Amino acid sequence: MSSVHGIPYSQLPGITSKIALAPLAPVTLFHDIYEFSGFALVDSGSSGAVISTIIAERLGIPWKKIPILEGYSVGGTFRSHRVENLKVEIFGHSFQLSVSVVEVLSPYRFILGQADLFHQAKITFEEYKKQFTLEFRKFN
Amino acid sequence: MQKPINFVKLLKNYRKGWVAISDDFQRVVFSGRTLTSTQKKAKNYKKKLYYFPSGEKYGNFVG
Numbered sequence: 001m002s003s004v005h006g007i008p009y010s011q012l013p014g015i016t017s018k019i020a021l022a023p024l025a026p027v028t029l030f031h032d033i034y035e036f037s038g039f040a041l042v043d044s045g046s047s048g049a050v051i052s053t054i055i056a057e058r059l060g061i062p063w064k065k066i067p068i069l070e071g072y073s074v075g076g077t078f079r080s081h082r083v084e085n086l087k088v089e090i091f092g093h094s095f096q097l098s099v100s101v102v103e104v105l106s107p108y109r110f111i112l113g114q115a116d117l118f119h120q121a122k123i124t125f126e127e128y129k130k131q132f133t134l135e136f137r138k139f140n
Numbered sequence: 141m142q143k144p145i146n147f148v149k150l151l152k153n154y155r156k157g158w159v160a161i162s163d164d165f166q167r168v169v170f171s172g173r174t175l176t177s178t179q180k181k182a183k184n185y186k187k188k189l190y191y192f193p194s195g196e197k198y199g200n201f202v203g
Contacts, residue, residue, distance in 0.1 A: 006141040011148045014199030019148055022198060026165070026190055037190045039145070054175050107196040131141070 003136040005091045010039070023125065023132045027112070029099075030087040031059040038110050042123065042132065046113030049088075049099040050080070055109055056101040059086075063101040071100065079103045088116070093136045095120050147192065156195030163188040 007025060014020040024039040029051070036058050040049075056063045066081035080100040088097050097116040117123070122135040145165045158178040160170040169189060172178035182189050 008142065008144040010145040012198040013148050013151060013196065015197045020198040024145065037188060039190060039192055058175055058179065107193070107198050109193055 003093075003138065005134045005136075007132055007134065009130040009132070021130055022108075025090055025112070025117075025134065027110070028089045029055070029059060029110075030089070031061055031083075034058065034060040040110040040112045041108045042117060042134075043111050043113050044118070044123070044125070046111050048113045048115035049097050049117075050102045050105060050111045050113075051099050052105040052109035053101055053103055056081075056083070061101065066101070069100070071102070088112075090117070091134070091136075093120065151192075151194045154194035157193070158191055159194045160185075160189040160191055163190070165190070 007023065009021040010024040012020045012022055023042045025042055026037070027040040028035055028037040036055055038055070053063055061083055063081045063083070066083065069080050069082060071078045071080045080102045082098060082100055084098045085096050086099055087094060095116075120136060122137070124133045124135070126132065143165065150161060150168055151159065154168065154171050157171060157173045158175045159168045160178055160182050161167070162169050169185065170178050170181040171194065172181060175191060178191065
Protein backbone atom coordinates (compact mmCIF):
# COMPACT_ATOMS: atom_id res chain seq x y z
CA MET A 1 0.00 0.00 0.00
CA SER A 2 1.55 3.27 -1.13
CA SER A 3 1.62 6.08 1.39
CA VAL A 4 1.65 8.82 -1.28
CA HIS A 5 -1.57 9.64 -3.12
CA GLY A 6 -1.87 12.27 -5.84
CA ILE A 7 -5.41 13.52 -6.29
CA PRO A 8 -6.56 15.92 -9.01
CA TYR A 9 -8.98 18.61 -7.89
CA SER A 10 -12.58 17.55 -8.55
CA GLN A 11 -14.75 19.44 -11.00
CA LEU A 12 -17.96 20.62 -9.33
CA PRO A 13 -20.99 22.53 -10.58
CA GLY A 14 -20.38 26.25 -10.20
CA ILE A 15 -22.65 29.29 -10.19
CA THR A 16 -21.38 32.10 -12.40
CA SER A 17 -18.85 29.85 -14.12
CA LYS A 18 -19.81 26.34 -15.16
CA ILE A 19 -17.12 24.62 -13.12
CA ALA A 20 -15.66 24.97 -9.63
CA LEU A 21 -12.55 23.04 -8.62
CA ALA A 22 -11.99 21.64 -5.14
CA PRO A 23 -9.66 19.21 -3.31
CA LEU A 24 -11.95 16.28 -2.46
CA ALA A 25 -10.86 12.88 -1.16
CA PRO A 26 -12.85 9.64 -1.05
CA VAL A 27 -13.32 8.80 2.63
CA THR A 28 -15.21 6.24 4.71
CA LEU A 29 -16.43 6.99 8.24
CA PHE A 30 -17.31 4.25 10.73
CA HIS A 31 -19.45 4.50 13.86
CA ASP A 32 -20.65 1.38 15.72
CA ILE A 33 -22.16 -0.91 13.06
CA TYR A 34 -22.68 1.93 10.58
CA GLU A 35 -20.47 3.31 7.85
CA PHE A 36 -20.72 6.15 5.37
CA SER A 37 -18.52 6.59 2.30
CA GLY A 38 -18.39 9.97 0.62
CA PHE A 39 -16.10 12.72 -0.56
CA ALA A 40 -14.56 15.06 1.99
CA LEU A 41 -13.28 18.54 1.26
CA VAL A 42 -9.66 18.71 2.41
CA ASP A 43 -9.63 22.17 3.96
CA SER A 44 -6.46 23.64 5.44
CA GLY A 45 -8.57 26.51 6.80
CA SER A 46 -10.79 24.24 8.85
CA SER A 47 -9.67 23.58 12.43
CA GLY A 48 -11.17 20.09 12.37
CA ALA A 49 -13.57 17.64 10.79
CA VAL A 50 -17.20 18.52 10.31
CA ILE A 51 -20.13 16.50 9.00
CA SER A 52 -23.76 17.38 8.40
CA THR A 53 -26.61 16.15 10.59
CA ILE A 54 -27.82 13.97 7.69
CA ILE A 55 -24.53 12.07 7.58
CA ALA A 56 -24.51 11.85 11.39
CA GLU A 57 -27.96 10.25 11.32
CA ARG A 58 -26.87 7.69 8.73
CA LEU A 59 -23.95 6.83 11.03
CA GLY A 60 -26.37 6.25 13.90
CA ILE A 61 -25.07 9.22 15.87
CA PRO A 62 -27.75 10.61 18.24
CA TRP A 63 -26.56 14.20 17.65
CA LYS A 64 -29.69 15.83 19.10
CA LYS A 65 -28.82 14.32 22.49
CA ILE A 66 -25.26 15.70 22.43
CA PRO A 67 -24.80 19.14 24.06
CA ILE A 68 -24.75 22.13 21.71
CA LEU A 69 -21.49 24.00 21.18
CA GLU A 70 -21.28 27.50 19.72
CA GLY A 71 -18.81 27.64 16.86
CA TYR A 72 -17.37 30.47 14.79
CA SER A 73 -16.44 30.64 11.13
CA VAL A 74 -15.77 33.38 8.61
CA GLY A 75 -19.52 33.40 7.94
CA GLY A 76 -20.54 33.91 11.58
CA THR A 77 -21.67 31.57 14.33
CA PHE A 78 -22.98 28.03 14.05
CA ARG A 79 -24.28 25.29 16.34
CA SER A 80 -22.45 21.99 16.53
CA HIS A 81 -22.34 18.74 18.50
CA ARG A 82 -18.99 17.08 19.26
CA VAL A 83 -18.51 13.35 18.61
CA GLU A 84 -15.27 11.63 19.65
CA ASN A 85 -13.45 8.59 18.30
CA LEU A 86 -14.95 7.90 14.93
CA LYS A 87 -12.87 5.67 12.71
CA VAL A 88 -11.98 7.05 9.30
CA GLU A 89 -10.40 5.30 6.32
CA ILE A 90 -8.68 7.07 3.42
CA PHE A 91 -6.82 5.14 0.71
CA GLY A 92 -6.48 2.16 3.05
CA HIS A 93 -5.11 4.28 5.93
CA SER A 94 -7.23 4.24 9.10
CA PHE A 95 -7.20 6.53 12.10
CA GLN A 96 -9.49 7.91 14.80
CA LEU A 97 -10.91 11.38 14.66
CA SER A 98 -13.37 13.66 16.38
CA VAL A 99 -16.00 15.43 14.35
CA SER A 100 -18.33 18.36 14.84
CA VAL A 101 -21.85 17.66 13.65
CA VAL A 102 -22.90 21.05 12.29
CA GLU A 103 -26.60 21.83 12.07
CA VAL A 104 -26.50 23.88 8.87
CA LEU A 105 -23.73 22.83 6.55
CA SER A 106 -23.76 23.64 2.85
CA PRO A 107 -22.73 23.00 0.16
CA TYR A 108 -20.01 20.67 1.50
CA ARG A 109 -21.42 18.13 3.96
CA PHE A 110 -18.11 16.56 4.95
CA ILE A 111 -14.87 18.43 5.64
CA LEU A 112 -11.52 17.27 6.99
CA GLY A 113 -9.20 19.80 8.58
CA GLN A 114 -6.14 20.56 10.68
CA ALA A 115 -6.97 18.49 13.78
CA ASP A 116 -7.37 15.22 11.91
CA LEU A 117 -6.05 14.55 8.39
CA PHE A 118 -3.33 17.20 8.69
CA HIS A 119 -1.87 15.28 11.67
CA GLN A 120 -1.83 12.03 9.71
CA ALA A 121 -0.37 13.14 6.41
CA LYS A 122 1.84 15.69 4.77
CA ILE A 123 -0.52 17.51 2.43
CA THR A 124 0.77 19.46 -0.53
CA PHE A 125 -1.60 21.67 -2.45
CA GLU A 126 -0.50 22.52 -5.99
CA GLU A 127 -3.15 24.97 -7.08
CA TYR A 128 -1.27 25.71 -10.30
CA LYS A 129 -1.54 22.01 -11.26
CA LYS A 130 -5.06 21.66 -9.83
CA GLN A 131 -4.00 18.73 -7.70
CA PHE A 132 -2.98 17.86 -4.16
CA THR A 133 -0.93 15.08 -2.61
CA LEU A 134 -1.47 13.14 0.61
CA GLU A 135 1.68 11.56 2.03
CA PHE A 136 0.70 9.51 5.06
CA ARG A 137 3.07 9.46 8.01
CA LYS A 138 4.52 6.16 9.17
CA PHE A 139 3.70 5.40 12.81
CA ASN A 140 5.54 2.63 14.72
CA MET B 141 -2.37 9.60 -9.53
CA GLN B 142 -6.09 9.08 -9.06
CA LYS B 143 -8.25 9.82 -12.11
CA PRO B 144 -10.03 13.19 -11.88
CA ILE B 145 -13.60 13.03 -10.60
CA ASN B 146 -15.90 15.10 -12.78
CA PHE B 147 -18.93 15.83 -10.61
CA VAL B 148 -20.23 18.27 -13.24
CA LYS B 149 -20.69 15.35 -15.63
CA LEU B 150 -21.78 12.88 -12.95
CA LEU B 151 -24.45 15.14 -11.43
CA LYS B 152 -25.67 16.77 -14.66
CA ASN B 153 -28.98 14.92 -14.85
CA TYR B 154 -29.83 14.89 -11.15
CA ARG B 155 -32.03 17.26 -9.16
CA LYS B 156 -31.56 18.15 -5.51
CA GLY B 157 -30.96 15.00 -3.51
CA TRP B 158 -28.20 12.44 -3.16
CA VAL B 159 -26.43 10.11 -5.55
CA ALA B 160 -24.44 6.92 -5.02
CA ILE B 161 -21.27 6.87 -7.11
CA SER B 162 -19.39 3.73 -8.22
CA ASP B 163 -16.06 2.90 -6.60
CA ASP B 164 -14.19 3.90 -9.77
CA PHE B 165 -15.93 7.32 -9.48
CA GLN B 166 -17.10 7.13 -13.10
CA ARG B 167 -20.89 6.67 -12.86
CA VAL B 168 -23.94 7.26 -10.72
CA VAL B 169 -25.43 3.91 -9.69
CA PHE B 170 -28.40 5.08 -7.57
CA SER B 171 -30.06 8.39 -6.77
CA GLY B 172 -32.84 9.63 -4.53
CA ARG B 173 -34.42 12.65 -2.88
CA THR B 174 -32.69 11.90 0.42
CA LEU B 175 -29.56 10.11 1.59
CA THR B 176 -31.76 7.54 3.36
CA SER B 177 -33.81 6.72 0.25
CA THR B 178 -30.67 6.48 -1.89
CA GLN B 179 -29.02 4.11 0.58
CA LYS B 180 -32.20 1.99 0.66
CA LYS B 181 -32.04 1.55 -3.12
CA ALA B 182 -28.43 0.44 -2.78
CA LYS B 183 -29.14 -2.04 0.02
CA ASN B 184 -28.41 -5.18 -2.03
CA TYR B 185 -25.61 -3.69 -4.13
CA LYS B 186 -22.41 -5.59 -3.36
CA LYS B 187 -19.71 -3.11 -4.39
CA LYS B 188 -18.67 -0.03 -2.46
CA LEU B 189 -20.57 3.18 -3.17
CA TYR B 190 -19.68 6.77 -2.36
CA TYR B 191 -22.51 9.17 -1.56
CA PHE B 192 -22.61 12.81 -2.59
CA PRO B 193 -25.32 15.50 -2.63
CA SER B 194 -26.73 16.48 -6.04
CA GLY B 195 -28.29 19.77 -7.10
CA GLU B 196 -25.76 21.93 -5.21
CA LYS B 197 -23.70 24.84 -6.53
CA TYR B 198 -20.13 25.23 -5.31
CA GLY B 199 -18.88 28.30 -7.16
CA ASN B 200 -19.11 30.92 -4.42
CA PHE B 201 -17.96 28.82 -1.47
CA VAL B 202 -15.49 30.60 0.82
CA GLY B 203 -13.97 28.53 3.59
